[in-house]
Amino acid sequence: xxxxxxxxxxxxxxxxxxxxxxxxxxxxxxxxxxxxxxxxxxxxxxxxxxxxxxxxxxxxxxxxxxxxxxxxxxxxxxxxxxxxxxxxxxxxxxxxxxxxxxxxxxxxxxxxxxxxxxxxxxxxxxxxxxxxxxxxxxxxxxxxxxxxxxxxxxxxxxxxxxxxxxxxxxxxxxxxxxxxxxxxxxxxxxxxxxxxxxxxxxxxxxxxxxxxxxxxxxxxxxxxxxxxxxxxxxxxxxxxxxxxxxxxxxxxxxxxxxxxxxxxxxxxxxxxxxxxxxxxxxxxxxxxxxxxxxxxxxxxxxxxxxxxxxxxxxxxxxxxxxxxxxxxxxxxxxxxxxxxxxxxxxxxxxxxxxxxxxxxxxxx
Amino acid sequence: xxxxxxxxxxxxxxxxxxxxxxxxxxxxxxxxxxxxxxxxxxxxxxxxxxxxxxxxxxxxxxxxxxxxxxxxxxxxxxxxxxxxxxxxxxxxxxxxxxxxxxxxxxxxxxxxxxxxxxxxxxxxxxxxxxxxxxxxxxxxxxxxxxxxxxxxxxxxxxxxxxxxxxxxxxxxxxxxxxxxxxxxxxxxxxxxxxxxxxxxxxxxxxxxxxxxxxxxxxxxxxxxxxxxxxxxxxxxxx
Numbered sequence: 169x170x171x172x173x174x175x176x177x178x179x180x181x182x183x184x185x186x187x188x189x190x191x192x193x194x195x196x197x198x199x200x201x202x203x204x205x206x207x208x209x210x211x212x213x214x215x216x217x218x219x220x221x222x223x224x225x226x227x228x229x230x231x232x233x234x235x236x237x238x239x240x241x242x243x244x245x246x247x248x249x250x251x252x253x254x255x256x257x258x259x260x261x262x263x264x265x266x267x268x269x270x271x272x273x274x275x276x277x278x279x280x281x282x283x284x285x286x287x288x289x290x291x292x293x294x295x296x297x298x299x300x301x302x303x304x305x306x307x308x309x310x311x312x313x314x315x316x317x318x319x320x321x322x323x324x325x326x327x328x329x330x331x332x333x334x335x336x337x338x339x340x341x342x343x344x345x346x347x348x349x350x351x352x353x354x355x356x357x358x359x360x361x362x363x364x365x366x367x368x369x370x371x372x373x374x375x376x377x378x379x380x381x382x383x384x385x386x387x388x389x390x391x392x393x394x395x396x397x398x399x400x401x402x403x404x405x406x407x408x409x410x411x412x413x414x415x416x417x418x419x420x421x422x423x424x425x426x427x428x429x430x431x432x433x434x435x436x437x438x439x440x441x442x443x444x445x446x447x448x449x450x451x452x453x454x455x456x457x458x459x460x461x462x463x464x465x466x467x468x469x470x471x472x473x474x475x476x477x478x479x480x481x482x483x484x485x486x487x488x489x490x491x492x493x494x495x496x497x498x499x500x501x502x503x504x505x506x507x508x509x510x511x512x513x514x515x516x517x518x519x520x521x522x523x524x525x526x527x528x529x530x531x532x
Numbered sequence: 533x534x535x536x537x538x539x540x541x542x543x544x545x546x547x548x549x550x551x552x553x554x555x556x557x558x559x560x561x562x563x564x565x566x567x568x569x570x571x572x573x574x575x576x577x578x579x580x581x582x583x584x585x586x587x588x589x590x591x592x593x594x595x596x597x598x599x600x601x602x603x604x605x606x607x608x609x610x611x612x613x614x615x616x617x618x619x620x621x622x623x624x625x626x627x628x629x630x631x632x633x634x635x636x637x638x639x640x641x642x643x644x645x646x647x648x649x650x651x652x653x654x655x656x657x658x659x660x661x662x663x664x665x666x667x668x669x670x671x672x673x674x675x676x677x678x679x680x681x682x683x684x685x686x687x688x689x690x691x692x693x694x695x696x697x698x699x700x701x702x703x704x705x706x707x708x709x710x711x712x713x714x715x716x717x718x719x720x721x722x723x724x725x726x727x728x729x730x731x732x733x734x735x736x737x738x739x740x741x742x743x744x745x746x747x748x749x750x751x752x753x754x755x756x757x758x759x760x761x762x763x764x765x766x767x768x769x770x
Contacts, residue, residue: 182601182604183601184601184602211769211770213770218766218769218770220769264766266766271766277623278620278622278623279623280622280623280624280625280765282624283624283626296622302619302621302622303621304620304621304622305621305622305623314762316757316762320760320761320762321762322762343762345761345762348611348612348613348614349614351616351625351627351761384626384627385627386627386629386630386631389629389630389631389679390629390631391627391628391629391631391632392629393626412629412632413631413632414631414632414634414635416634417634418634418635418636418643419635419636421632421635467636467639469572469573469574469576469639469739470572470576470578470639495578495602497578498578498579498599498600498602499600499601499602501602529602531600531601531602531604532601
């Protein structure tokens with residue numbers, strides 16, 4: 169690893185240092201968990217090849233050990249331990265080679281499928297945080313090929329290797345733009361997904377086959393976007409429809425997204441421990457079948473004020489997240505987000521309780 | 533000869549002058565780096581460095597932020613009236629809807645609408661032309677059926693280069709300019725008059741955005757397929 173660090177330092181490192189602290193309510197008691205994170209980026213273009221690595225070291229402190237059962241309704245479960253572990257890892261590490269009209273990309277990379285802001289049902293490989301959907305995601309180890317075809321269309325093929333060819337994930341999509349007005353993609357994925365066994369509480373993997381669709385366009389000047397999947401095995405659909413609008417002052421904007429998730433449940437009394445574990449682990453998108461995301465944002469010079477919320481329409485629980493960010497200087501920014509979960513006991517967002525997250529980032 | 537030249541100048545119609553103003557801005561392609569400084573109402577400054585590529589005048593533009601680190605790799609692609617944004621944190625490419633073009637671009641005093649204006653002739657028609665010592669004063673209003681926030685533009689055009697040195701932007705129904713664009717330090721680069729220093733001032737709030745061209749090259753050919761949403765991610769990262 170020392171040699172690796174030496175190599176990275178030799179290639180003009182850039183990146184950021186970030187400190188985050190979170191004060192949160194756990195069973196009526198306030199706790200603190202924080203981390204320091206160093207992201208070293210090195211990238212180089214050599215002729216028609218390009219590589220990029222984001223080497224991250226994250227070090228946690230404060231309350232780092234949890235019992236996931238504490239975040240669920242009372243099911244008389246044994247302890248389900250979970251620990252935030254300090255670690256060194258590559259967030260991205262890929263090589264790209266362009267041989268027109270082909271672009272090949274190998275290694276850990278962003279998948280970037282989907283047009284949704286809060287949820288991306290078509291990106292089954294990466295899960296966003298509901299508290300900060302725009303936060304950078306960890307890459308996925310994949311082999312990727314982009315093939316330019318006529319006009320503004322291309323084909324994006326991906327292969328994610330597993331222990332055997334049979335268990336590996338693969339798929340592709342046709343992506344295009346129609347007269348500058350409509351961006352769309354249509355795809356197919358045969359992928360390995362992870363679920364929690366409802367009896368023994370251990371993860372098991374199974375293959376899924378889905379069709380994917382996403383689009384982004386406008387109607388009467390309002391931005392409209394959407395994405396969805398259809399599971400060929402379970403016959404279940406997940407769909408998202410969103411609109412965004414900027415008010416006449418040019419500083420205030422809002423975003424609404426509705427998610428219909430047939431893999432979720434319409435009655436919170438049917439939630440079982442495996443559902444909760446699937447949700448916490450990011451194996452499922454939401455607990456409920458119908459969810460609604462709202463974000464209102466106003467920019468005032470170096471400040472950005474925002475309030476967002478996610479509501480589970482079925483169990484009538486909501487998480488409300490007001491926040492502020494400020495740019496101290498060209499290199500340093502501060503973001504403070506608070507959150508409060510509302511709803512009856514046992515519902516999706518009521519168990520989140522309340523908390524405050526502050527994050528300071530210095531780029532270099 | 534001088535008399536004849538003066539006659540020709542005086543005989544310039546508003547439409548002809550507008551064509552000349554636009555022709556200065558229609559260069560085949562360009563590559564460069566600019567430094568954008570946003571000066572807030574309280575005098576605080578934020579600086580960005582942007583690598584840019586253009587084609588067919590300003591009809592196709594690609595802007596990749598290279599400084600500060602917080603926004604490095606963010607990019608915008610403009611083709612005609614269409615704008616796409618790329619965010620490297622999530623690898624997403626999003627098309628920006630028409631209404632969102634009122635938004636300030638990365639907090640600057642330029643809106644997406646300003647950036648997609650293209651040639652003046654595309655969206656405006658001349659209604660009045662006056663002459664002062666070294667400049668023409670040309671008034672433009674939006675063409676019928678063109679959706680744009682501005683009700684009127686007043687251009688103060690340099691007689692020698694046909695570069696608009698000052699442009700006042702009026703909102704619909706207002707008689708005071710909402711924003712003022714100042715273009716100065718005009719240098720001839722590869723035979724093209726190029727304003728090396730541009731300021732957009734918001735007369736309502738007092739904020740302003742200053743752009744200095746650090747490097748510009750009109751000779752190096754720019755590939756057409758660079759201006760495509762499908763290549764936005766690749767171009768932005770590299």
